[in-house]
Amino acid sequence: MPSADIHAAGLVFTAEMYGVQLDQLAAAVGAPERRAVALVARWTNAGLADAARLGPGPRWVWLTRAGLATSGLPYTAAAPALSRLAHLRAVTAVRLALTATPQFGAGKAFWRSERRLRARFGRKIGLREHIPDGEVHWPDAADEGSVTKGVAWAGECWAIEAELTPKTLTKTVAVMREVLARTGDYGCPAADIAVPGRPARHARVIYLCSPAAWPVVTRARGALGGMAAKVEIRLLPQGAQYFPHSPPAAAHGDPR
């Protein structure tokens, strides 16, 4: 990937995911980690990003206000919350795993991040609305002939949920029902959120679970009855692990 493309793609990817670790950034831009380190150093020197070791594993990178303005994204600049680091890593790993599949490219799918969904609310975010960790949109095929080149599920929108810790069964069932019953886009008027008879927004919800969360999510799907067919459950990919056994942090150095 040319340097300019890496620069732009990396900036947008980092902004969309709140913040990413260097290894995931390297995977996202399709470059060796060494090149990702250089890229981040460029960003931090230009004031576009901040990088720091927030926890175990590689350094985290996130965009500053200037970086977000350069990317043209209307988000509020903030460092990733320490309590969400494991979750952010898991979601990024899910995105990377999904986008790496041949079907993703063939279907011209795109990932709509939680941050983008949340931004649609502005400041009026409702207390009751659950926002998925991401959405995958599979655009409709352009014409009949192109279907053969695309995917069978073209036109669908999937909700992505990364479950690291097990929640209560009731809560999980409620989240599944809410996501599957939703008809309106995020940020739409309250009256359009779930209108009986309108097509559901999410054709299915994909749960990526840790081994600990797997049993509850599976039981919750069982409690959905007929809607269970719309829930797919898989284990989180390998890269989702939040490096609990990583080498000492000092070994990576700090650019600042």
Added chain:
Amino acid sequence: MRRWLGLLVAQAVLKGLVRVAVAVLVAAAAIAAAPVTVIAAIGFGAAWYQGWQPRRLLIASAWCVPMVVTWLVASGHQPAAVAYDSWLAFWRLARTGAIPRAAATIAPLAVPLGLVVGGLAWSYRIRSLSAGAGGLSPASSVAFDQRQWRHQARAARARIAAPGSVPLTMRDDLLVVGAVIRTVGQRAGQLASIGYQRMRSHQVIVGTTGTGKTTLLLRLWAGFMATGLRRHAAGLGPPPLLVVLDCKGGSAARRIADRVRRVLREAGARSTAVWPDEASLSLWTLPPRQLTTTLVDLIEHGTGGAAYYTDVMEALVGLAVEAPCGPPGSSQDLLARLEPGWLSMAYASTGTAADHAMISSAAGHLADVALRYRTLFRRLGGGLDGPGSFECADAWYCILEGTDLISVAESQARALVDLLASFAVRGPVKREILLAVDEFSAVSRRLPIWQLYERARALGLAVQVSAQSWQGLGASDDERRRIAASAEGGIWLLRTPEPEPIAVFAGTRKVVDTTRRLARFPFWAHAGSSRVAERPVVDAGLIRALDVGQAANIYRGGVTYVQVKRLVSAPAAVGGSKAGPVLAAPAGREATDLTEAGAAARMPTSGRDLAGAALPDVSAVLDAAFGPERPR
């Protein structure tokens, strides 16, 4: 004789002189305290015109205390000296013609004192007239009361007309219904409100057509929904569920359903399902034993000798529903089970001897039972054949054609109430349920709502019954009384020609009843006798004369007359998509394909809405990204 006549004359002259002296003294005092007199007169007049209670003037006076204290502190002298100096300064300035300056000088003293004097005078006037002692004749109190009612109603209408003056809810979980016209035995205030917990208790609403009953109900439902959702968001309780049974049916019910949906949307409800036009429920989710009872109750039975056939029907339905292979999933499934041979086959391997004996003895009636159920299901339509469950929406508006298809509406009401009771007991998620039965008289014959009334609280279910008259509340007087007596959340009375049986539930209050001696018509002397008497809290005559939008709320031995504030909902969406059935099939059930032509219109607008409908297999992409799924 002359001396006696002279004594009488002297007595009369003396009385006259005393009266003149008192009048002169009062007039002198009023003139001397002119600022206080003016404020008192203004306060008295305003209270008369607006129909206020005297308390309001006294409270207004109390609010002046900070001003008086500040004024006294700023003056820096003894309060009495400050007051006297201000009074002198007022007259001095008034003589020079500086009236505004004079008024400003005395205002801190005159305003609170004037309000107190006005309030006391107004209180004296009200009390003397309500006791029958004031006025020129005993009829004065009646005319005064009617005039005051007109003033109070006018003021209440003015209060609700101001934009934003009547919120839907207030803090402390209060639902605002409208403006207070008058209260008896209850706390007076500007706005009429009821606590959320009263909405969680049973209520009764009685009022003839066109009196504003629907407006009141909409307000109560929207308030219930908004408060319930807010409490749920705050973690104070489970989410609310509103289920309305509109037993009138027809096009009017559809219009109201649309209005309800729009109003509830603005109250925060995310989805309102309209049954059976746009959504359906599944009767077949009931537990088998309950399903048997409900199915048998759906069909009208005779008594006496006909009870034999009821027993046969119950036995056959029980065998079909509780068959070893599980309960039926649809009406078609049940009818298939009532075919000859099916029961024998189903019980062939696992049935007991008693089952087989029952099957063989009742087999002769199988065709008749099947015919009755085929007829019943044809008349009921597909609304109870699923998919759908009460948990799928925040509110359900169920339209029963009680005006032209009474027996169908009765059966539907019975089934819906059984479904709701089952949902309240066994639902996957606990909900705070309000069941509102509008035009209850259409289904009261076969819907034993009072049974539900008495056990509903334990289920977390509140029942709100509305009818056009006392007679519409139940088939017998005993049933009506049981329903009204259990209405812990209060009784709402709108204009109705016979309010007395309901007004009784407000009880009586003690009042002073005064008789006055007739001097010579049309003059009554101010002499007579008084006694304490019991008088009904609710004035039945007033109820009969209530205007549109006026209601009386009877609660805990008191009554509040309310001018209900109409909820203005957003206009209907132009060309908006018509809502379809509820998305979710109930747990463990598949969506049923209805054969009726009308049912096709009730199917989801999108194929992918039906749970389990043929979704493309996405295993390839998920397996590639995350590996295969563990075995289910």
